[in-house]
Amino acid sequence: MKRKIPPFMEIYKSLIKIPTISSTNKSIDQSNKNFIDLLSNYLSDLKFSIKIDQIPNTNKFNMLACMGTGCGGLLLSGHSDTVDFDENTWTKDPFILTESNNKFYGLGTVDMKGFFACILEVLSSINKKKIKKPIYILSTANEETDMSGAKYFIESNIIQPDCIIIGEPTSLELINAHKGHVSYSIEVIGRTGHSSNPDDGINSIEIMHHIIEYLIDFKKYLKKKYQHKKFSIPYPTVNLSSIHGGDAINRICSLCTLNFEIRPIPGLTLTQIEILIQEKLQSIILKWSSRIVIKKLFSAVPAFECSHKNNTLKKIETLCKLNSKTVNYCTEAPFFEKIAPTLILGPGSIAQAHQSDEYLDSFFIEPTKNILNKLLYQFCY
Ligand SMILES: [Zn+2]
Known part of the structure; x- marks a missing residue:
């Protein structure tokens, strides 16, 4: 059978070559349109149908590719964007995939364009005629900033797969829960x-x-009220992060600002946090109401857990011979779990994400392809 898309390395190179930096700094922030177009072209060459959606009021896009019809199936998801980079600390060109010491270097190699290269490699050789349930490939925008791509996908979504796998770099460990993050000033x-x-x-x-x-x-x-034993720090944390106030020694300070963050465990929602803060500060707010302003900073991410009561988790643990674990970083999972059981499982280590000379260890490629094949056969055949 003639291969319809280029070889793995050629695809991987082409994905790294297109800059897709997301940043809250407008002068650095880039559209992901060219990347989404390239990915769509590969998938449409493999006979997937493609839906590209613009995130309202942005120059960013989500892509959903689908093969097969009916309900259920498997959705493999990754974000299209990367973080910014510091050219003074990179020893290699971030946009040229460089292979050295069995590692693939480049911006987004591990977080997480390598996952798409693995997906395309696997899809290039599957038996399309025997598919019974849909295979979905989703690529989202703005994961590294406000997760507006994932949020928009959920709002505008019309599909209901049986399972969603986010291929963030977990060193191929199966992740079923993470803490959330919310910050205030x-x-x-x-x-x-x-x-x-x-x-x-x-x-x-x-x-x-x-x-x-x-x-x-x-x-x-x-700390006393909320506990979750699967986390290494088994309670929600609060960090008073920065404080600014005052100018001259002989002046009464008029403005003082405090920033702090909270990392909730599953079971403590963002709404509960909001209510609890109001409750705890109620007396001082009543006393100084017009003088205290509480604002949410950045975009909050809820805590996430796909519990063991869920059959999908058990099924994947058995299929991949993996015991699920928890991590301390945030992903798009708390948004996706609204439509289907969601797990995080992908190639490469999170230790290399957001780092100079980011790389994906080539050791992960073959096992990733194996796992993707198993998942496809479990959910779509
Ligand atoms: Zn990521």
Whole structure:
């Protein structure tokens, strides 16, 4: 049978060659359109039908490719974007796939364009005539910033696969849960005045001092109330990250800002966190209502867990001879789990993600192809 797409290395090179940097810094942020087009072309050469959706108000795109009809099936998902890079710390060209010491170097090699190269390699040799349930390939936008690609996919989605696998670099370990992440800023707006007369102003640092006491109580409360034994740090964490306030020694401080983050375990939702913060700070907010402003920073990601009550998890553990584990980084899984049982399983180590001279160890390629084949036969044949 004549191969319809180029060989593995050629595909991998072409995926790395297209920059798809996502950044909250607008001057660095790039469209992923060329990458999505290239991936769609390969998949359409393999006879997949393609749906490309623009994320509203952005120049970013999601792609959903499908082969087969009916309900159920398997969805393999990866994000199309990468983080930014620092050219002073890279010793190789980030956009030229370089093979050295059995490692593939380049920006996005492990996080996570290598997964797409493996998927295409496997799909180039499957028996398409015997497919009974759909195979979906999803490539999302903006995972590295606000996860708007995954969120938009869920909002506009019309499919219901039996299982979703996100190929983030897990060193081919099966991940069924991770913590979430949410961050806040609290501003206290006092009133400045000369330091010689404390009654002349309202010192925002002193109000912030009380807020910090409440937050430290909140941190202890979360640790006591919420526990999840599968995590190495088995409780939600609160980190007071930065604080700024005041300028001159002889001036009453008018503005003080505190940033902090919370990493919830599964079972503690973002809404619960929101309510708990309001509750814990209620007395001080009542006292200084117009002077305390609480804002959410960045885009929050809920905690995620595909529990052992779920048959899909058991099925995949048996099929791949893997025991599921938890990790401390966030993925798009909490969004996808709304439509199907979702697990994270992909080639390469997270230790190389977001690093200079990022690489995928070639050791992962063959086992990844094996696992993908097994998953396809389990869910689509
Ligand atoms: Zn990633």
